[in-house]
Amino acid sequence: EAGVTQFPSHSVIEKGQTVTLRCDPISGHDNLYWYRRVMGKEIKFLLHFVKESKQDESGMPNNRFLAERTGGTYSTLKVQPAELEDSGVYFCASSQARGYGYTFGSGTRLTVV
């Protein structure tokens, strides 16, 4: 089966611009998660979808971040406007059941200059 796919793999944008990251989970996985790793630090939880509903968005840093999962399939994470501190690697993961068998994607490396 295909794994979790994220694109783009890299994105370099200027401060103040908008960027949209996309995640395609494993087919049939109802649970989808977004995490972020800022350079050298821990991987931090951003939010969790169950199908198209936001189950937990306690990790979203501020209202410049907007995540959607229309139709319960792929998800997008939009950052608008981007700030320098938003730079990092954004990981998406999915799981079939409510459990810890996460499969992570390879991540999107976002650089804001």
Place this chain on the structure above:
Amino acid sequence: DQQVKQNSPSLSVQEGRISILNCDYTNSMFDYFLWYKKYPAEGPTFLISISSIKDKNEDGRFTVFLNKSAKHLSLHIVPSQPGDSAVYFCAASRLTGGGNKLTFGTGTQLKVEL
């Protein structure tokens, strides 16, 4: 406030010897712990986990030990192989009331030398 800590950013071990990676946590509500391995330009991959009702879990060359009173866990890799060179993340969660959220440490870069 970092609830999961990996105080060693790097570890170097010779091939065939034991690698011991350590992790401490502060939140006593955590009841499930996991180790993930990450190669460059890839996402983390699940390695091994342990529930708080156990103190040891073994899977092939990998063993995780949990000391609840000390809020400490460790991952032992025996024997270490060059392909084990990667960043290892410790993660913790609450099975009850914690949803599916994982709290990660900052990672330890393991280098297994020939």
